Amino acid sequence: PCLWQPKVAEALLKGDQEVLCVAATGMGKTLTFWMPLLFRVDGIQVIVTPLNMLGKQNVASLAKAGIQAIAINSETATPANFYAISNFRYRAIIISPEQMMKPGGDFERLLKDQLFISHLISIVIDEAHCLTEWGDFRPEYWELGWLCYVLPPSISLLVTLVTLTKSTITDITWILHMHKDKTLVIHRSSDRPNIKISIRKIKYPLNTYTDLAFLIPAGF
Template sequence: FGIRPCLWQLKIAEALLKGDHDVLCTVGTGMGKTLVFWMPLLFHQGIQIVITPLNMLGKQNATSLTKAGIKAISISSETATPENFAAICALKYQAVPVSPEQIMKLNGEFEKLLKNDLFMAQIISIVIDEVHCLTNWEEFCPEYKELGHLHYILPSIIPIMIASATLTKYTLTNAVHLLHMHADKLTAI
């Protein structure tokens, strides 16, 4: 990526690769939070899924990763085509930024992917970026509240990382509750 990572970034990547705990990342804007989403791909063959509330962030991530030589596709309502999902299922991408609406769409293509054992065996981790939106945007984007169902769908060996630059204690407690996370299995870095 052309950037030397900080120790905290390496610790997060290590925790995600270890896979025995969910991970909390709270660092300020511009500190390099996004880099840790993708660092595991440098150490392990697989797929990283990042749930992002803003389609522009997903597009920016996919563009940056492609320039760095990592195959990426951003999935939003405008790119959720059968062809793109077939390519994801065929493991043609290592990085998949996706909107909450698409990953939680009932009977949607992502739901089918999450039930596909071959696909799931390739997942390194799932990142929920801007997790403060979980409580702040629940009326604007109700699918954000549904992300807690992922803990029931995902195998326990796939960690979930929650990330935010603006996370109050109340919002963190609420997010952990809504996502059905367990405090004893949550590593804060």
């Protein structure tokens, strides 16, 4: 891992800071919230994700690492699955905001279970730009600030996103009731110095691909 990734994981394990992590796609944000599971063998991570597909991908990736995970959405939010979660069958719960914020729902009951809370490392809000961009038609995103009233101070909140503007950080911290003096900001540049835009005139027939020869190093 890169140095910034263990730094995020350490903050989550300490539980004394909220973390705002900004990094480009492919830089390894996901690793930051799985790493704590390696250091706390009885720990549980809860991840709020906007898309069912992302939940399934995370479950598959964790299975390869030997970590039991479950994706909770409208199809899988069954009493049997929540019973399994409450009995610590899974170490990672990937859940949609709708299921997390369902009034009187099974997840709300989990958050009131002190035994479950004692195993919880942090709650991760992945792809957090959805709070501001999707809140109009998925209002549960705007309700996630409720978490700060029900979670003990020892449970960290990790917010991840790809890009960050001043207005975005203002909106997100306001929605989630994050405290500026308690928030660790990890901001990785999205600059890709090895990528540049090049415009060239096509000289050869397209089906020969000869115009792309410049991409192959000389003598390769």
